[in-house]
Amino acid sequence: MFLASPQSGRSGNPIVPGWYADPEARIFEGEYWIFPTYSAPYNDQLFFDAFSSKDLVSWTKHPRILDVDHITWAKRAVWAPTIVQKGEWYYLLFGANDIQNDPQLGGLGVARAKHPAGPFEDHLGKPLVDKFHNGAQPIDPFVFADDDGTHYLIYGGWKHCNVAKLNADFTGLVPFADGSAFKEITPEGYVEGSWMFKKDGKYYFMWSEGGWTGPNYAVAYAIGTSPFGPFVRAGKILSQDPKVATGAGHHSVLRAPSGKWYIVYHRRPLGETDRNHRVVCIDEMRFDANGAILPVVITIDGVAPDLIRP
Numbered sequence: 133m134f135l136a137s138p139q140s141g142r143s144g145n146p147i148v149p150g151w152y153a154d155p156e157a158r159i160f161e162g163e164y165w166i167f168p169t170y171s172a173p174y175n176d177q178l179f180f181d182a183f184s185s186k187d188l189v190s191w192t193k194h195p196r197i198l199d200v201d202h203i204t205w206a207k208r209a210v211w212a213p214t215i216v217q218k219g220e221w222y223y224l225l226f227g228a229n230d231i232q233n234d235p236q237l238g239g240l241g242v243a244r245a246k247h248p249a250g251p252f253e254d255h256l257g258k259p260l261v262d263k264f265h266n267g268a269q270p271i272d273p274f275v276f277a278d279d280d281g282t283h284y285l286i287y288g289g290w291k292h293c294n295v296a297k298l299n300a301d302f303t304g305l306v307p308f309a310d311g312s313a314f315k316e317i318t319p320e321g322y323v324e325g326s327w328m329f330k331k332d333g334k335y336y337f338m339w340s341e342g343g344w345t346g347p348n349y350a351v352a353y354a355i356g357t358s359p360f361g362p363f364v365r366a367g368k369i370l371s372q373d374p375k376v377a378t379g380a381g382h383h384s385v386l387r388a389p390s391g392k393w394y395i396v397y398h399r400r401p402l403g404e405t406d407r408n409h410r411v412v413c414i415d416e417m418r419f420d421a422n423g424a425i426l427p428v429v430i431t432i433d434g435v436a437p438d439l440i441r442p
């Protein structure tokens with residue numbers, strides 16, 4: 133794998149060795165954590181590794197925090213985890229089996245553990261979402277915790293995105309007032325890989341667009357007044373740089389205790405064309421005075437140390 137030498141003291145990009153994609157960055161137990169997809173042929177995607185750090189520069193690998201041997205219904209293509217802490221449990225939601233139609237077994241699963249490094253065990257014994265709703269392939273889950281304590285599941289591939297409300301113990305969904313469980317919030321350009329955060333009372337909805345196997349994969353965003361939007365595309369903020377890397381996308385956002393914002397994403401090293409040769413990278417994410425996200429400068433040097441407990 134191509135590894136450039138970063139400026140001394142900085143994280144460098146990629147931040148961890150190995151082919152990984154779809155990184156979910158979170159802060160748990162006084163550390164930064166990253167939960168990526170193991171980027172390999174679908175039949176080899178049978179586990180998740182995680183990584184933790186106190187400064188964004190040195191990362192410790194936690195191997196096989198989830199293994200499909202512990203998820204009876206999951207057989208392959210275990211993808212794009214999202215993780216949230218509630219009470220004494222960490223809930224990890226993921227896509228599995230890459231289902232192509234409703235009769236196939238698979239979709240979005242839920243596993244839980246008492247520590248972010250696992251071991252994660254199946255919470256339901258079956259998928260939480262196992263059908264196509266509003267045209268959305270059940271992959272790429274993201275759990276958004278709103279200020280009122282509601283946990284929303286935002287997910288979907290095949291250019292459709294749904295939002296649903298999770299119940300208290302993540303064993304099911306709570307129907308909306310009209311009886312439906314899934315509301316479509318697909319913005320223009322959406323393909324997959326959603327992420328949401330709240331800043332200054334506004335809901336920032338972000339997603340990946342383009343094809344993940346090619347160089348033009350990218351991240352765009354919209355701003356809304358609720359988790360249901362409406363979300364009007366504001367523009368692209370992450371994409372390839374022919375001098376640095378291609379296929380930059382499927383990201384997450386980290387707000388460090390220092391107040392700095394970071395984007396954690398995957399990209400393909402220059403010269404690599406294998407679709408699975410994706411690496412996890414980090415760069416700073418900045419806003420303008422009106423709250424718009426500025427285009428991210430993707431770097432080889434990565435970021436400076438940002439101690440989680442200075």
Ligand code: FUB
Pocket residue numbers: 153154169171211212227271272324325344382
């Ligand atoms: O890594 C598997 C798939 O690649 C994800 O679920 C997609 O969003 C794409 O990033």
